[in-house]
Amino acid sequence: MAEALAAQVRSASVGTEPVIELVGAGKTYRTGAIEFEALREVDLRIGAGEYVAVVGPSGSGKSTLMHLIGCLDTLTVGSYRLAGEDISELTEVELARIRNHRIGFVFQQFHLLPSLSAWRNVELPMLYGRVPPGERRERAVDALERVGLGDKLHNRPGELSGGQQQRVAVARALVGEPDLLLADEPTGNLDSASTADVLALLDELNGQGRTIVLITHEPDVAAHADRVVRVLDGQVRSDEPSAGRRAGAR
Amino acid sequence: MSWAETLRTGLAAIRTHGLRSTLTVLGILIGIAAVILTVGLGLGTQKDVSEQISSLGSNLLIVTPGSSLSLEGLRGGFGTRPTLTRDDAEALASSVNTPDVAGVAPEKSTSLSLETSQTNWTTTVVGTTEDWPSVRGRTLSSGSFFTAADDAAAAAVVVLGSSTATELFGTTDVVGQSVTISDVTFTVVGVLADAGASDSTDLDDMAVIPLTTASQQVIGGRDRNSLTTVYVQAASTEQLSAAYQETETLLLNLHGISSADSADFTINSQDALVSTATAVYRTLTVLLTGIAALSLLVGGIGVMNIMLVSVTERTREIGLRKALGAPPWAIRRQFLAEAAVLGLAGGVLGAVLGILAARVLPDLLDTSIVVSGLAVGGSVVVAIGIGLTFGVYPATRAARLAPIDALRSE
Ligand SMILES: Nc1ncnc2c1ncn2[C@@H]1O[C@H](COP(=O)(O)OP(=O)(O)OP(=O)(O)O)[C@@H](O)[C@H]1O
Ligand SMILES: [Mg+2]
Numbered sequence: 001m002a003e004a005l006a007a008q009v010r011s012a013s014v015g016t017e018p019v020i021e022l023v024g025a026g027k028t029y030r031t032g033a034i035e036f037e038a039l040r041e042v043d044l045r046i047g048a049g050e051y052v053a054v055v056g057p058s059g060s061g062k063s064t065l066m067h068l069i070g071c072l073d074t075l076t077v078g079s080y081r082l083a084g085e086d087i088s089e090l091t092e093v094e095l096a097r098i099r100n101h102r103i104g105f106v107f108q109q110f111h112l113l114p115s116l117s118a119w120r121n122v123e124l125p126m127l128y129g130r131v132p133p134g135e136r137r138e139r140a141v142d143a144l145e146r147v148g149l150g151d152k153l154h155n156r157p158g159e160l161s162g163g164q165q166q167r168v169a170v171a172r173a174l175v176g177e178p179d180l181l182l183a184d185e186p187t188g189n190l191d192s193a194s195t196a197d198v199l200a201l202l203d204e205l206n207g208q209g210r211t212i213v214l215i216t217h218e219p220d221v222a223a224h225a226d227r228v229v230r231v232l233d234g235q236v237r238s239d240e241p242s243a244g245r246r247a248g249a250r
Numbered sequence: 251m252s253w254a255e256t257l258r259t260g261l262a263a264i265r266t267h268g269l270r271s272t273l274t275v276l277g278i279l280i281g282i283a284a285v286i287l288t289v290g291l292g293l294g295t296q297k298d299v300s301e302q303i304s305s306l307g308s309n310l311l312i313v314t315p316g317s318s319l320s321l322e323g324l325r326g327g328f329g330t331r332p333t334l335t336r337d338d339a340e341a342l343a344s345s346v347n348t349p350d351v352a353g354v355a356p357e358k359s360t361s362l363s364l365e366t367s368q369t370n371w372t373t374t375v376v377g378t379t380e381d382w383p384s385v386r387g388r389t390l391s392s393g394s395f396f397t398a399a400d401d402a403a404a405a406a407v408v409v410l411g412s413s414t415a416t417e418l419f420g421t422t423d424v425v426g427q428s429v430t431i432s433d434v435t436f437t438v439v440g441v442l443a444d445a446g447a448s449d450s451t452d453l454d455d456m457a458v459i460p461l462t463t464a465s466q467q468v469i470g471g472r473d474r475n476s477l478t479t480v481y482v483q484a485a486s487t488e489q490l491s492a493a494y495q496e497t498e499t500l501l502l503n504l505h506g507i508s509s510a511d512s513a514d515f516t517i518n519s520q521d522a523l524v525s526t527a528t529a530v531y532r533t534l535t536v537l538l539t540g541i542a543a544l545s546l547l548v549g550g551i552g553v554m555n556i557m558l559v560s561v562t563e564r565t566r567e568i569g570l571r572k573a574l575g576a577p578p579w580a581i582r583r584q585f586l587a588e589a590a591v592l593g594l595a596g597g598v599l600g601a602v603l604g605i606l607a608a609r610v611l612p613d614l615l616d617t618s619i620v621v622s623g624l625a626v627g628g629s630v631v632v633a634i635g636i637g638l639t640f641g642v643y644p645a646t647r648a649a650r651l652a653p654i655d656a657l658r659s660e
Contacts, residue, residue, distance in 0.1 A: 070573075072573050073652050073654040097577070099653075101575070111566070125574040125575055127259075127576075128574060
């Protein structure tokens with residue numbers, strides 16, 4: 001029943017009202033006198049409830065695109081509307097609120113705070129979201145259990161393996177129950193069993209109607225998505241339904 | 251994020267960087283303790299000096315030769331002509347024109363060597379009259395003071411200060427012993443009781459002999475009739491200014507001087523001396539405090555350095571917190587709390603150290619240290635200010651970065 005409803009929501013929103021709408025978007029990095037155009041002329045629309053994989057070779061601009069979508073960086077040219085709002089017109093405080101409430105981000109480099117235990121790291125987004133302390137702990141523990149780290153609540157990042165750190169980062173991204181989950185190679189350090197767990201989690205979240213954008217190198221992982229966006233030299237080269245979807249696997 | 255949460259996060263961060271936090275606190279602590287101690291030392295010296303002046307006696311006018319106004323007068327006073335003599339002192343004591351004067355003690359003093367068969371000791375030898383103990387507010391711990399008859403007969407008798415007696419004989423039980431001053435052998439007839447509370451040791455290290463004996467046999471010389479000081483005691487505090495007028499008028503008459511401006515003597519009241527000395531020491535205190543404040547500034551720069559390093563190093567943390575949805579004010583508040591805690595800890599510990607040192611040091615240095623509430627409060631406020639300024643400014647700067655730039659920084 002819930003599945004059906006979610007699917008209905010998904011199909012209704014796809015193509016009608018995009019959550020993410022990049023038009024003529026470009027990003028140029030400046031390092032001293034050297035300029036580097038990491039993204040150019042990107043037009044991308046992603047509807048509510050879509051599950052999109054972004055693929056492309058190393059250095060092609062995938063992370064850059066993800067940071068722009070996550071409101072962590074600003075465009076050099078073009079426009080970006082998130083849920084109908086022009087991001088360039090928002091204040092710092094409004095942007096902070098959007099990042100906190102609507103977006104969950106899994107960084108390629110995890111970015112965990114080394115001095116905090118796993119559950120304190122997962123708690124962080126809720127600290128800025130007015131969630132009462134008791135509930136914060138409960139939800140943080142819950143999220144860690146969902147990624148299979150129920151026994152590592154009090155370990156600091158330095159006391160966790162690379163794959164475990166990545167799963168803490170995933171737990172932190174989903175603990176705030178965001179509408180939009182952005183994951184930069186969330187399975188890069190995981191073995192096949194853990195990868196399957198995380199992917200199942202993403203499928204479940206997508207099943208609840210959440211929009212997911214995922215960067216990956218692995219075709220198997222990309223196959224989980226509805227749509228695959230291929231980036232090359234800072235440009236979107238192709239944008240088509242995923243192999244899995246075309247094959248009717250899902 | 252609530253204040254309690256902010257404080258918890260701040261304390262956790264302080265604990266994480268334990269050594270660095272300790273050093274920061276230490277920098278502030280030393281500066282604060284230095285300010286409290288120097289201000290305290292200045293105020294303490296000021297207090298010691300005014301106590302010393304009060305211990306000269308009560309309701310006193312101090313008449314010294316020479317004018318305070320003109321150089322010429324000064325030269326007259328210390329050089330050729332004796333401008334203050336025993337006759338002046340006797341006139342002040344006996345004249346019907348000085349009804350408000352209760353007592354007069356002339357003093358002729360110089361530094362001389364006192365010898366016994368075993369040892370010798372150089373101290374101030376004061377020639378005076380039998381009224382000296384009452385005018386100077388001194389009592390004897392043993393024996394008795396010399397009499398008018400002793401003075402008239404130029405008797406070779408001496409009253410010793412307690413520390414002088416101890417230096418010469420190892421005891422204060424010395425009545426009847428002999429002391430040689432300038433080849434004259436004196437008999438000790440009495441020992442002065444300790445001057446009192448303050449550590450004005452000068453008042454306990456002296457030898458008092460009859461004025462006649464002093465001018466005829468001991469000090470002598472060309473200015474044998476001149477006096478070093480005349481202490482004039484007013485009958486009461488209310489009569490002090492009347493006594494001042496009478497003394498001035500009488501001495502001007504005796505010296506045949508028509509205008510007070512060309513007087514060849516100077517009259518000071520204890521109050522005037524206290525306020526002069528206080529002014530001098532206040533200047534000194536301000537100067538010392540300036541130097542201590544400089545050390546606080548240097549400490550502050552050290553703190554700034556540590557804070558800058560700390561915040562720069564934590565730019566990634568700031569970036570992450572922003573990426574997870576921390577608004578700029580929450581970042582500012584977090585560093586504000588951290589810096590304030592460090593500043594407060596340094597300030598409070600510095601104040602405690604300063605106050606403790608102010609308890610211990612006077613015994614070692616032989617001076618008083620007065621802990622001033624203003625200095626303590628002021629420096630704690632300054633300490634917090636240092637923490638805030640140098641902690642929050644770089645944090646605010648970091649909070650303005652795009653989250654991803656802050657996250658990428660090394
Ligand atoms: N801050 C920066 N300053 C200058 N150049 C940058 C900066 N960040 C990224 N770049 C450049 O932009 C290009 C795209 O970088 P990006 O991180 O988006 O690549 P990517 O597709 O995520 O690669 P990977 O798969 O290796 O993570 C790269 O050539 C990189 O060198
Ligand atoms: Mg990348």
